[in-house]
Amino acid sequence: MKLSDKELEIIEILEKDARTPIDVLAKMIDLPVEETEALVHKLEEANVIVQYTTLVDWRKVDGHEGVTAMIDVKVTPKRGVGFDEVAERIYRFPEVKSVYLMSGAYDLSVVIEGRSMAEVAQFVSEKLSTLDSVISTTTHFILKKYKHDGTIFDKGDQDRRIVVAP
Amino acid sequence: MNPQTKKMYVSETVASLKPSGIRRFFDLASSLDGVISLGVGEPDFVTSWSIREASILSLEQGYTSYTANAGLLELRQEIAAYLRRKFHVEYRPETEILVTVGASQAIDLALRAIVNPGDEVIVVEPSFVAYEPLVVLAGGTPVIVHASGADGFQLMPAHIERAITERTKAVIICSPNNPTGTVLSPAELKALARLAEKHDLLVIADEIYAELTYEGEHTSIAAVPGMRERTILISGFSKGFAMTGWRLGFAAAPEELLQAMLKIHQYAMMCAPTMAQYGALEALRNGEHEVEQMRNSYRRRRNYFVASLNEIGLPCHLPGGAFYAFPSIRHTGLTSEQFAERLLLEEKVAVVPGNVFGTSGEGYIRCSYASSLEQLQEAIKRMKRFLERL
Numbered sequence: 284m285k286l287s288d289k290e291l292e293i294i295e296i297l298e299k300d301a302r303t304p305i306d307v308l309a310k311m312i313d314l315p316v317e318e319t320e321a322l323v324h325k326l327e328e329a330n331v332i333v334q335y336t337t338l339v340d341w342r343k344v345d346g347h348e349g350v351t352a353m354i355d356v357k358v359t360p361k362r363g364v365g366f367d368e369v370a371e372r373i374y375r376f377p378e379v380k381s382v383y384l385m386s387g388a389y390d391l392s393v394v395i396e397g398r399s400m401a402e403v404a405q406f407v408s409e410k411l412s413t414l415d416s417v418i419s420t421t422t423h424f425i426l427k428k429y430k431h432d433g434t435i436f437d438k439g440d441q442d443r444r445i446v447v448a449p
Numbered sequence: 450m451n452p453q454t455k456k457m458y459v460s461e462t463v464a465s466l467k468p469s470g471i472r473r474f475f476d477l478a479s480s481l482d483g484v485i486s487l488g489v490g491e492p493d494f495v496t497s498w499s500i501r502e503a504s505i506l507s508l509e510q511g512y513t514s515y516t517a518n519a520g521l522l523e524l525r526q527e528i529a530a531y532l533r534r535k536f537h538v539e540y541r542p543e544t545e546i547l548v549t550v551g552a553s554q555a556i557d558l559a560l561r562a563i564v565n566p567g568d569e570v571i572v573v574e575p576s577f578v579a580y581e582p583l584v585v586l587a588g589g590t591p592v593i594v595h596a597s598g599a600d601g602f603q604l605m606p607a608h609i610e611r612a613i614t615e616r617t618k619a620v621i622i623c624s625p626n627n628p629t630g631t632v633l634s635p636a637e638l639k640a641l642a643r644l645a646e647k648h649d650l651l652v653i654a655d656e657i658y659a660e661l662t663y664e665g666e667h668t669s670i671a672a673v674p675g676m677r678e679r680t681i682l683i684s685g686f687s688k689g690f691a692m693t694g695w696r697l698g699f700a701a702a703p704e705e706l707l708q709a710m711l712k713i714h715q716y717a718m719m720c721a722p723t724m725a726q727y728g729a730l731e732a733l734r735n736g737e738h739e740v741e742q743m744r745n746s747y748r749r750r751r752n753y754f755v756a757s758l759n760e761i762g763l764p765c766h767l768p769g770g771a772f773y774a775f776p777s778i779r780h781t782g783l784t785s786e787q788f789a790e791r792l793l794l795e796e797k798v799a800v801v802p803g804n805v806f807g808t809s810g811e812g813y814i815r816c817s818y819a820s821s822l823e824q825l826q827e828a829i830k831r832m833k834r835f836l837e838r839l
């Protein structure tokens with residue numbers, strides 16, 4: 284799908300802040316509100332804009348338990364379907380947050396969230412390793428998130444400018 | 450006055466300069482809490498990390514001594530390549546480029562290098578606050594030409610021509626402009642070039658906002674045929690690269706003029722800060738992508754902010770560059786100082802009254818849109834409330 288400049292701008296703006304009000308968005312790209320709405324709608328329909336989500340810093344939430352692991356998975360691709368079939372078997376599990384096909388030393392990078400390390404370990408040993416095409420897994424637990432999808436969790440860059448300047 | 454000697458210690462020239470109009474507003478705005486400031490003439494971005502990191506590396510490696518007076522040769526070579534690539538002008542890095550402490554110092558050097566006592570320098574107002582005092586400090590006489598809001602603050606070559614006398618040495622122009630955001634069109638630059646040739650004038654071209662041009666490419670007057678020999682081109686890193694605190698700029702001019710500026714610079718400054726020069730080197734080598742992202746971000750905020758100003762009843766032309774909107778407040782019946790002061794006290798939004806930039810700025814306010822979109826939205830809300838109450 285070939286996007287117009289205005290559509291590309293909409294995506295860039297919403298990717299940074301999905302809650303930009305439609306009238307503000309319209310002014311930013313210099314189009315009437317109705318036209319802007321129609322473009323956003325079109326991008327949603329075409330699944331170019333897939334979803335609007337919220338980035339949460341769960342460390343700030345008292346009592347929250349949860350761990351994230353990144354698992355390197357080596358698999359045997361199947362004739363005709365390549366990696367897609369095994370990838371699908373994996374990404375259908377709700378505890379799997381993302382699945383990427385990788386170049387390099389392993390094939391699939393799988394991100395899993397669970398309530399505890401034990402829960403993740405259980406998933407890996409019972410669900411993942413037992414799949415026919417899976418040859419091996421290496422599990423890395425995430426200890427701390429500094430930056431996610433372009434956003435730094437601890438915002439250190441506050442406005443240090445003087446109030447009025449030439 | 451010293452009571453014993455009756456001698457005036459401060460020079461008459463300095464004593465005669467009027468204090469900056471921005472100062473008073475700064476004091477007032479700083480004394481209040483919860484102020485949204487649209488009064489800032491600098492980017493809201495922190496310098497990109499790759500530039501900061503390159504400068505840190507230079508410190509770690511111990512590059513802490515003076516550089517050549519004109520600046521690191523490597524940096525001058527990059528500046529020459531940059532000027533060629535972006536603005537299609539050719540300067541020799543060895544003899545025609547000078548790295549300065551901000552564009553500010555470059556303007557000062559340019560004036561001091563060319564002005565004889567009593568020479569006249571034409572300044573087009575509304576203008577950046579430093580030009581007029583710097584002309585006076587250089588021993589010259591500023592001659593003010595007024596651009597008019599009715600014409601979107603375009604340069605009026607006819608007005609300029611009327612101001613030209615036997616003593617006129619140079620014209621200072623600034624495009625994109627602080628405070629109006631106006632970009633001079635190639636046609637206007639050509640008209641000015643014809644004047645400069647006809648009357649044998651120099652042009653000091655302050656192009657510090659060149660990177661922040663939103664419609665099409667920036668045109669440097671030095672690129673207009675015949676103008677390279679009579680232009681002192683001034684730019685720097687403060688605005689486009691978000692490096693105000695680094696204090697780094699540059700001048701490019703024909704050898705004779707540039708060497709005259711260098712003569713002053715080597716006595717008065719020695720060289721620009723070394724660690725900042727290493728940062729600038731990285732900015733020119735790898736900074737283009739981030740500059741483009743910042744430019745896009747300003748352009749969107751400009752579109753939002755100017756449309757909103759017009760909507761709430763502050764008529765404003767769409768500025769082609771820089772990060773300032775310069776709406777008219779004339780219909781409110783208030784002077785620009787009254788408007789700015791009341792807006793600050795009643796709604797805690799700081800803007801700069803237009804008269805600070807010259808008498809032709811009266812009836813206007815300067816709002817910088819280099820603030821977050823959230824802040825701009827809140828500022829518009831408050832300004833709307835303020836206007837409805839007037």
Ligand SMILES: Cc1ncc(COP(=O)(O)O)c(C=O)c1O
Nearest residue numbers: 449551552553577627685687698
């Ligand atoms: C038109 C203009 N010229 C020059 C400067 C000074 O720039 P620098 O930080 O490079 O000294 C400014 C800064 O506000 C400006 O607006």
